[in-house]
Amino acid sequence: MKKYITDFTIVERKPFGNQYFALTLQHPDSMPEIAAGQFVEVEVKGERDVMLRRPISIHDVDYERNTLTLLIQIVGKGTKQLATLKVGDRLNLIYPLGHGFTVEGKNVLLVGGGAGTAPLLYLAKKFDSMGVRPTIILGGRTKDLIPVQEPFAQYGNLLIATDDGSQGEKGMVTQHSQFDQPYDKIFTCGPTPMMKAVARHAVSKGIDCEVSLENMMACGLGACLCCVCDTDEGHKCVCKEGPVFNAKELTKWMA
Numbered sequence: 001m002k003k004y005i006t007d008f009t010i011v012e013r014k015p016f017g018n019q020y021f022a023l024t025l026q027h028p029d030s031m032p033e034i035a036a037g038q039f040v041e042v043e044v045k046g047e048r049d050v051m052l053r054r055p056i057s058i059h060d061v062d063y064e065r066n067t068l069t070l071l072i073q074i075v076g077k078g079t080k081q082l083a084t085l086k087v088g089d090r091l092n093l094i095y096p097l098g099h100g101f102t103v104e105g106k107n108v109l110l111v112g113g114g115a116g117t118a119p120l121l122y123l124a125k126k127f128d129s130m131g132v133r134p135t136i137i138l139g140g141r142t143k144d145l146i147p148v149q150e151p152f153a154q155y156g157n158l159l160i161a162t163d164d165g166s167q168g169e170k171g172m173v174t175q176h177s178q179f180d181q182p183y184d185k186i187f188t189c190g191p192t193p194m195m196k197a198v199a200r201h202a203v204s205k206g207i208d209c210e211v212s213l214e215n216m217m218a219c220g221l222g223a224c225l226c227c228v229c230d231t232d233e234g235h236k237c238v239c240k241e242g243p244v245f246n247a248k249e250l251t252k253w254m255a
Contacts, residue, residue, distance in 0.1 A: 003097065003221070004032065007090045011067065020115070020147035021083055022059065024069045025091055034061050034068065035100030036123035037189075037212055037244045041220040042070070043092040044078045053094065054078045055217040055239065057118040057189075060125065060151070068095075071118040071148060097220045098243050101210055103127060105185035110136045110156065111173050111198050114145055116190025119212055121148065123187060124155035133157060135183070137176050139194065143167035174201060183207055196254050199247040203254070209247035213238050229253060 008025035015021045041053035059071040074083050085091065101119075103126045112120045117138055127134045134156040140146040143166040152158045160168025161176045169176050174197045188198040189212035202209030215227040215238040222240030229238050231249045236242065247254070 001096065002032065003094060005092065005094050007092050008068075010085055010087050010089045010091060012069075013085065013087055016071075016147040017144055018074075019145075020071060020073050022069055022071050022148070023082070023085065023091070024067050025093070027066045027068070029066075031061070031063065031066055031068065032096065034058060034096045034122075036103060036126050037100030037119050037210075038096040038098050039119075039220070039243065040068075040070065040093040040095040041097060041217075042082065044081050046081050046084070050078045050081060052078075052218050053220065054082070055097075055220055057115075057212075058096070058122060059118045059148075060122050071115065071121075073115040073147075094220060098239055099241060101187055101212070101244050103130070105183075105208075106132055107182070107184050108132065108134045109179075109181070109183040109186045110134050111139075111179075111186065111188040111190070111194070112136070113139045113173060113190030113194045115147075116188075116195075116212070116214075117146070117148060117152075119189055120187065121151055121155075124152060128155040135159065135178060135181070137161060137173045137179060139163075139173035139176075139190070172197070174198060185209070188212070199250060199254050203247055203251070210244050211247055211250060212243045213245060213253075214243070215239075 011026045012024035044050045056070045060069040136156040137159045139161040141163045186209040217227045217239045218224040222237040227238040228235045
């Protein structure tokens with residue numbers, strides 16, 4: 001798939017508590033096709049010691065408005081600098097990057113946690129456009145750590161699990177009463193222990209499962225080799241051959 005380097009204009013900035021914010025960016029012309037699960041590399045300006053771009057999942061795409069949305073968690077100097085941006089500012093992106101989700105299945109489950117909820121919204125939207133309403137379980141230690149909820153409810157059956165019981169069912173996402181249902185496909189993105197638990201469950205039940213991995217990414221193009229993951233088919237770059245992998249390839253990672 002062809003890659004682009006483009007200056008987008010920020011048309012909306014929306015905070016979600018103290019840790020998260022969403023930037024809606026408008027393309028100056030018309031956007032190419034973007035797959036759910038792909039990501040962008042964002043240029044960070046204004047900080048001398050932030051040399052590398054930051055990989056950010058694509059949260060949503062609106063072709064009518066010619067926009068894409070990024071859900072960003074503030075975790076370091078780069079994302080703190082991005083949090084200072086305002087409506088009207090411009091942001092340079094390399095996109096669309098990586099291998100996205102395979103949008104197939106009739107009875108599907110989407111499982112997300114924390115910032116890992118980001119790519120699942122566009123995936124849910126894709127399924128909804130096909131006439132499939134997915135079951136979506138979002139989890140976090142507390143309700144405040146589940147940044148986005150309402151948009152998910154537009155495209156699927158939204159369920160919540162929190163470790164402290166502050167919202168939804170108390171416990172981890174894998175302990176939710178609707179988790180152990182006969183789904184024909186599961187998609188997951190979030191903290192690594194959560195994804196491993198979801199993937200192990202799917203494999204043990206013979207359910208097809210796709211996992212969106214996170215890793216340190218410098219280039220986003222598979223050139224620097226710093227995001228290599230040990231799969232059952234050998235070492236693969238998460239940025240280029242992922243971030244989405246089938247759980248059947250990841251038994252070493254799940255161990």
